[in-house]
Amino acid sequence: MFMFEKALHGGRxxxxxxxxxxxxxxxxxxxxxxQLQIGLGVTGLSRDxxxxxxxxxFTFLVGVAASAVMVVLPYYxxxxxxxxxxxxxxxxxxxxxxxxxGLFIVIDMGQPSRxxxxxxxxxxxxxxxxxMVALGGYLVLNVIITRVTLxxxxxxxxxxxxxxxxxxxxxxxxxxxxxxxxxxxxGLPGRSFWLTAMLVPRFLASAFAAGPALLILLCLAxxxxxxxRIPRAAIGSVAVIVAYATAAHVFFxxxxxxxxxxxxxxxxxxxxxxxxxxxxxxxxxxxWMWTSAGLVTVALVLLxxxxxxxxxxxxxxACAAVFISLWIDKGLGLIVGGFVxxxxxxxxxxxxxxxxxxxxxxxxxxxxxxxxGFFKITAGxxxxxx
Amino acid sequence: MRDRxxxxxxxxxxxxxxxxxxWRTLASAPAPPPELARxxxxxxxxxxxxxxxASHMTLLVQWRDRVVRDGVRTYVDRDxxxxxxxxTGTCIGACHTDKTKFCDRCHDYAKVTPTCxxxxxxxxxxxxxxxxx
Amino acid sequence: MNxxxxxxxxxxxxxxxxxxxxxxxxxxxxxxxxxxxxxAIDVQKCVADNGCRACIDACHRAHNVPAIxxxxxxxxxxxxxxxxxxxxxxxxxxxxASLRGQPVPVFCNHCDNxxxxxxxxxxxxxxxxxxxVTIDEHRCIGCRxxxxxxxxxxxxxxxxxxxxxxxxxxxAYPTRTRGVVExxxxxxxxxxxxxxxxxxxxxxxxxxxxxxxxDPASNVRRVLAEQYSLRRKPELGTRPxxxxxx
Numbered sequence: 193m194f195m196f197e198k199a200l201h202g203g204r205x206x207x208x209x210x211x212x213x214x215x216x217x218x219x220x221x222x223x224x225x226x227q228l229q230i231g232l233g234v235t236g237l238s239r240d241x242x243x244x245x246x247x248x249x250f251t252f253l254v255g256v257a258a259s260a261v262m263v264v265l266p267y268y269x270x271x272x273x274x275x276x277x278x279x280x281x282x283x284x285x286x287x288x289x290x291x292x293x294g295l296f297i298v299i300d301m302g303q304p305s306r307x308x309x310x311x312x313x314x315x316x317x318x319x320x321x322x323x324m325v326a327l328g329g330y331l332v333l334n335v336i337i338t339r340v341t342l343x344x345x346x347x348x349x350x351x352x353x354x355x356x357x358x359x360x361x362x363x364x365x366x367x368x369x370x371x372x373x374x375x376x377x378x379g380l381p382g383r384s385f386w387l388t389a390m391l392v393p394r395f396l397a398s399a400f401a402a403g404p405a406l407l408i409l410l411c412l413a414x415x416x417x418x419x420x421r422i423p424r425a426a427i428g429s430v431a432v433i434v435a436y437a438t439a440a441h442v443f444f445x446x447x448x449x450x451x452x453x454x455x456x457x458x459x460x461x462x463x464x465x466x467x468x469x470x471x472x473x474x475x476x477x478x479x480w481m482w483t484s485a486g487l488v489t490v491a492l493v494l495l496x497x498x499x500x501x502x503x504x505x506x507x508x509x510a511c512a513a514v515f516i517s518l519w520i521d522k523g524l525g526l527i528v529g530g531f532v533x534x535x536x537x538x539x540x541x542x543x544x545x546x547x548x549x550x551x552x553x554x555x556x557x558x559x560x561x562x563x564x565g566f567f568k569i570t571a572g573x574x575x576x577x578x
Numbered sequence: 579m580r581d582r583x584x585x586x587x588x589x590x591x592x593x594x595x596x597x598x599x600x601w602r603t604l605a606s607a608p609a610p611p612p613e614l615a616r617x618x619x620x621x622x623x624x625x626x627x628x629x630x631x632a633s634h635m636t637l638l639v640q641w642r643d644r645v646v647r648d649g650v651r652t653y654v655d656r657d658x659x660x661x662x663x664x665x666t667g668t669c670i671g672a673c674h675t676d677k678t679k680f681c682d683r684c685h686d687y688a689k690v691t692p693t694c695x696x697x698x699x700x701x702x703x704x705x706x707x708x709x710x711x
Numbered sequence: 712m713n714x715x716x717x718x719x720x721x722x723x724x725x726x727x728x729x730x731x732x733x734x735x736x737x738x739x740x741x742x743x744x745x746x747x748x749x750x751a752i753d754v755q756k757c758v759a760d761n762g763c764r765a766c767i768d769a770c771h772r773a774h775n776v777p778a779i780x781x782x783x784x785x786x787x788x789x790x791x792x793x794x795x796x797x798x799x800x801x802x803x804x805x806x807x808a809s810l811r812g813q814p815v816p817v818f819c820n821h822c823d824n825x826x827x828x829x830x831x832x833x834x835x836x837x838x839x840x841x842x843x844v845t846i847d848e849h850r851c852i853g854c855r856x857x858x859x860x861x862x863x864x865x866x867x868x869x870x871x872x873x874x875x876x877x878x879x880x881x882x883a884y885p886t887r888t889r890g891v892v893e894x895x896x897x898x899x900x901x902x903x904x905x906x907x908x909x910x911x912x913x914x915x916x917x918x919x920x921x922x923x924x925x926d927p928a929s930n931v932r933r934v935l936a937e938q939y940s941l942r943r944k945p946e947l948g949t950r951p952x953x954x955x956x957x
Contacts, residue, residue: 239785309835309852536792696874696888
């Protein structure tokens with residue numbers, strides 16, 4: 193039914209990759225076992241900085257999941273035929289990202305055995321409740337969509353008519369999952385770094401830059417090895433989307449900085465100062481933030497200049513730079529920056545522990561294995577295409 | 579079928595492994611039923627014994643939600659007695675004063691580990707503290 | 712109109728009026744009954760020298776709060792902050808001498824409009840009718856959303872099992888387990904048996920006055936009527952119910 197058997201045929205390279213991912217996932221699972229025993233104290237989190245690497249990954253990956261809309265919308269709403277072969281890859285990436293989000297949420301919980309309390313005691317005034325609903329719904333939508341459209345492709349027929357409204361529904365739904373994730377942060381009166389309506393457009397812009405950038409990297413890497421049948425022009429169009437989204441992201445970031453530094457309200461300035469210059473001797477994130485700034489600047493240039501956007505090597509470099517830059521900015525920068533300084537003005541550092549990194553890497557390995565498997569299945573279906 | 583022997587061996591091994599708990603229990607001597615110490619502070623429980631044997635967790639969860647979520651601390655039992663709803667104050671404190679000779683006996687026999695004791699602090703075994711009004 | 716129908720309508724009408732009146736009276740009556748608990752804390756009375764910890768020790772003892780040496784994993788229900796930190800005063804030099812560096816006891820404000828309650832996805836934390844913001848430790852999933860939402864840093868998470876750090880726990884009150892959030896509960900278990908909160912009772916200077924903020928004749932209201940008080944971060948709309956008399 194899900195054509196999983198197509199993921200079981202591969203060369204040595206494929207199996208070496210999957211085995212390596214399995215090893216990383218096992219290491220992560222082992223570390224998580226330790227965390228279950230001892231508690232979240234095995235992480236670098238503290239009384240002042242209560243969300244860190246795990247929630248950072250969750251926030252970033254919701255964006256990656258939402259980014260499927262950037263290829264789905266042009267194809268299904270505007271008949272942009274060039275994306276015909278790409279939409280399903282975006283949707284598969286979305287499924288993998290949502291699964292990773294779910295894993296990170298559970299991993300971050302202090303009492304994961306009570307996770308179902310969110311469903312047992314639905315709380316419509318809590319954004320976390322709606323986040324669970326939105327992400328769960330998005331996962332179901334994409335599983336149905338990929339299954340139906342890929343099966344139709346394998347059978348050489350057009351997908352059934354009823355799938356179209358389901359796909360069209362996934363478009364506003366994708367926007368909503370990342371909006372509601374931003375709502376988790378920007379409705380908290382005590383966290384001035386996050387208390388801005390701009391957080392929603394910032395989230396969306398960075399999502400639509402990072403997600404398609406990853407999609408481009410995957411397509412560039414795999415289109416010659418596997419018969420994915422993705423036209424180079426399609427990748428070129430996605431690159432244009434990444435270019436504009438990256439430009440929007442940088443613009444929005446600068447807007448935030450203007451408001452903070454021109455108004456000079458300490459509550460707004462302090463968080464940026466901590467991230468980009470350090471506060472009271474604490475400067476752990478400064479090199480990261482400047483690396484992120486440097487990477488996104490280089491990426492923006494490479495993406496905006498048509499010649500570099502057209503060449504595979506420079507495009508890949510730009511996309512990798514965008515992805516890493518946004519991973520730093522939206523992950524560590526946004527989350528940790530929101531907690532420092534604390535409500536009482538305390539400045540602390542957050543350094544993830546080895547176990548924390550191992551668990552995180554384990555989840556990424558699971559996501560990577562899912563993406564690899566899904567792309568292999570797609571390639572398997574398309575191998576018999578003419 | 580060349581693989582018939584291999585398949586049958588595999589199936590046999592699987593069945594053996596999967597039924598291991600059953601025939602291991604059958605083979606070993608039966609565990610003696612737990613011997614429970616009699617309660618000290620009272621001769622009548624807040625609920626019938628058969629009910630408590632089967633569903634004391636239901637009562638405890640009800641008590642828990644009444645105290646924690648509704649702020650109501652008094653329970654009127656079937657005899658009209660007013661009882662303070664408290665695991666450590668009434669159940670343990672007033673009657674089953676030695677948890678190791680009562681609660682733990684059945685829990686160990688049935689191999690259940692209730693998480694209540696992670697938080698609820700058991701008073702040292704001794705004369706009943708009197709949580710029953 | 713059929714006489715039976717007329718009688719019915721008359722009865723329905725009077726029943727409706729009676730119900731409305733009863734509901735209105737009921738509302739008024741329950742308003743009158745409903746207390747709003749809070750405190751007035753005299754900041755100047757808090758002992759600056761000799762590191763008095765009476766309120767902290769009383770609270771932490773009564774509630775089996777663990778004493779965890781690793782400051783990252785600290786759990787605290789009540790503690791003291793210097794005045795400038797508690798009220799976000801930037802320029803220390805211009806602060807009144809009597810308040811400069813003055814320790815201020817800080818703990819959960821039991822806000823009238825608590826953001827922590829708004830965000831909890833399982834209703835593990837909620838505000839009672841009398842204003843106490845409380846936590847159901849059995850339901851908390853440890854997501855720490857409430858910790859992020861609290862503008863005062865009042866909440867602590869159990870990063871590790873707290874039991875080893877509570878040397879002789881009292882059986883009158885449970886400990887918590889790892890993976891849940893805890894904070895000051897306004898001694899609701901003591902209030903239930905007619906006692907004052909532990910911190911209020913323990914303070915040697917009687918710096919804390921506890922009572923019903925809705926009752927104009929209560930001690931706490933009389934203190935607030937006579938002396939100027941501050942609340943922490945009032946601009947956030949949380950309506951904290953701890954009033955600091957400075």
